[in-house]
Amino acid sequence: MQFDSSDRVAELQERLGAFMDEHVYPAEPVWVAQVRNAPSPHIHPPVMEQLKAEAKRRGLWNLFLPDAEYGAGLTNCEYAPLAEIMGRTQIAAEACNCSAPDTGNMEVLHQFGTPAQKEQWLAPLLAGEIRSAFAMTEPDVASSDATNIAMEIKRDGDSYVLNGRKWWTTNAMHPNLRILIVMGKTDASAPTYQQQSMVLVPIDTPGVEIVRNLPVFGYHDPEGHGEVQFTDARVGAENIIAGEGMGFMIAQARLGPGRIHHCMRAIGAAERALELLCDRADARETFGKPISHNANVRDWIAESRIELEMARLLVLKTAWLMDEVGNQHARIEISGIKFAVPEICLKVIDRAIQVHGGGGVSDDFPLATMYAHLRTLRLADGPDEVHKLSLARQELRRQRERRKASSSD
Numbered sequence: 001m002q003f004d005s006s007d008r009v010a011e012l013q014e015r016l017g018a019f020m021d022e023h024v025y026p027a028e029p030v031w032v033a034q035v036r037n038a039p040s041p042h043i044h045p046p047v048m049e050q051l052k053a054e055a056k057r058r059g060l061w062n063l064f065l066p067d068a069e070y071g072a073g074l075t076n077c078e079y080a081p082l083a084e085i086m087g088r089t090q091i092a093a094e095a096c097n098c099s100a101p102d103t104g105n106m107e108v109l110h111q112f113g114t115p116a117q118k119e120q121w122l123a124p125l126l127a128g129e130i131r132s133a134f135a136m137t138e139p140d141v142a143s144s145d146a147t148n149i150a151m152e153i154k155r156d157g158d159s160y161v162l163n164g165r166k167w168w169t170t171n172a173m174h175p176n177l178r179i180l181i182v183m184g185k186t187d188a189s190a191p192t193y194q195q196q197s198m199v200l201v202p203i204d205t206p207g208v209e210i211v212r213n214l215p216v217f218g219y220h221d222p223e224g225h226g227e228v229q230f231t232d233a234r235v236g237a238e239n240i241i242a243g244e245g246m247g248f249m250i251a252q253a254r255l256g257p258g259r260i261h262h263c264m265r266a267i268g269a270a271e272r273a274l275e276l277l278c279d280r281a282d283a284r285e286t287f288g289k290p291i292s293h294n295a296n297v298r299d300w301i302a303e304s305r306i307e308l309e310m311a312r313l314l315v316l317k318t319a320w321l322m323d324e325v326g327n328q329h330a331r332i333e334i335s336g337i338k339f340a341v342p343e344i345c346l347k348v349i350d351r352a353i354q355v356h357g358g359g360g361v362s363d364d365f366p367l368a369t370m371y372a373h374l375r376t377l378r379l380a381d382g383p384d385e386v387h388k389l390s391l392a393r394q395e396l397r398r399q400r401e402r403r404k405a406s407s408s409d
C-alpha cells in the first residue's frame with residue numbers, strides 16, 4: 001500500500017483545490033441564498049449549473065468512475081483524496097458530477113446496463129444533464145433487511161407492472177430527476193436472494209406519484225427525499241436490469257463504492273470542521289484568555305486530529321483492498337468504515353459546534369448542516385447495527401476456525 005499520491009493524483013488534487021478556492025467556496029453563500037429565497041425549497045440553484053460547466057471545463061468531471069472510457073479511470077485509492085476535498089462542502093460533489101445517489105446509479109448502468117439502457121440513461125447522467133434516484137427503502141417494512149422489500153414487480157406480456165410504496169428516495173424532488181432504479185420482488189416464491197429485481201422507471205411513468213418530501217431534522221434538502229407511490233406503473237420489459245432475480249446482487253455491487261465514497265467525503269467535512277474549530281478557538285477570548293488555551297479544547301483538537309488520521313487510514317486500507325481484491329472481498333472492511341467513519345466525523349463536528357457556542361447551531365457556519373447530513377449516514381446505506389452484525393459474524397467465524405484448527409493440531 002502506497003501513501004504518497006501519484007503525479008496524476010497530485011496534479012488533480014491541485015486542480016481540484018484551485019477550483020474549490022476560486023469557485024466552490026465563493027459559490028457556497030450564493031447557493032444557500034438561491035435555495036433560501038426560492039418559492040419552494042426544491043429548486044436547482046442556477047449557480048450549480050455554472051459550477052458544473054466550470055468543473056467540466058477544468059477536467060474535474062466524473063472522477064468517481066474507475067473506467068477510463070466513461071470516467072476518470074482512477075482507482076479507489078486515487079479517488080479518496082479527491083472525494084475528501086469535495087466533501088468539504090455540500091455542493092462540490094454535485095458540481096463535479098460525483099454525488100450520490102447518481103454515482104451509484106451510474107455504476108449500476110455501467111456494470112449491468114444493456115447498450116440501449118446505457119444510451120438512454122447512462123449517457124445523459126454522465127453528461128450531468130439529468131438526475132436519478134434509487135428506490136429501495138419502504139415505509140411499511142424494516143428495510144435494513146432488504147429481504148423484507150415488498151414492492152411488487154409483475155411481468156405482464158411485454159411489460160412489468162409496479163405496485164407499492166417507497167420512501168427516502170433521494171433526489172425525488174430534483175427538477176432534473178428523470179429516472180428511478182426501483183427494487184422490488186418479481187418472484188416471491190424464488191429462493192430468498194433471487195426474489196428481487198431492479199427496473200428502470202422513468203419519473204413521468206403514469207402511476208408514479210411523489211407523495212411528499214421527508215425533511216431531515218427539519219431541513220428540506222433541495223434534491224429531496226421522497227415518499228413515492230407506485231400504482232399499476234407500467235414499464236417495458238426491456239427496463240429490467242441484468243434480468244429477473246438479480247436485484248440483490250446488483251444492490252451489493254452498488255452499495256460498496258457508494259459507502260466508501262460517503263466515508264471519504266465525511267472525512268473532508270470533518271477536516272473542515274476541525275479547521276473552523278481551531279480558527280474560532282484562537283479568535284475568541286473568555287476569562288482573559290483565548291478559548292484555545294483551555295485544556296479541554298486542546299484535548300478535543302488533539303483527539304480530533306488523531307481520530308481523523310485513523311479514519312483516513314482505515315478508509316485507504318479499504319480502498320486499497322477494493323482495488324486489489326474487488327468490492328465483494330472488501331465488503332467486511334466496507335461495513336467497518338461505514339459505521340466507524342461517520343461516528344468519528346460526527347464527534348469532531350460536534351466539538352466544533354461546541355467551540356462555536358450558539359453560532360455552531362446557526363446557519364452562519366456550515367457545521368449544523370454538516371452534522372445533520374452526517375447523522376443521516378448512520379442510517380442511509382444500512383444502519384450501523386447491521387454493519388456491525390456483518391463484522392461480528394465474520395469475526396466469530398474466524399475465531400471458531402482458529403479454535404478448530406488449534407484443537408486438531
Ligand SMILES: Cc1cc2nc3c(=O)[nH]c(=O)nc-3n(C[C@H](O)[C@H](O)[C@H](O)COP(=O)(O)OP(=O)(O)OC[C@H]3O[C@@H](n4cnc5c(N)ncnc54)[C@H](O)[C@@H]3O)c2cc1C
Binds near residue numbers: 168171216
Ligand atoms: C437522508 C437519507 C437518505 C436516504 N436515501 C435513500 C435512497 O436514496 N434510497 C433508498 O432506498 N433508501 C434511502 N434511505 C433509507 C435508508 O437506507 C434506510 O433508512 C436504512 O436502510 C434503514 O432502513 P429503515 O429505515 O427501514 O430502518 P429499519 O429497518 O426499520 O431499522 C430500524 C433500526 O433498527 C435497528 N436494527 C435493524 N436491524 C438490526 C439488527 N440486526 N441488530 C440491531 N439493530 C438493528 C437499527 O438501529 C435501525 O436503524 C435514506 C435514508 C436517509 C435518512
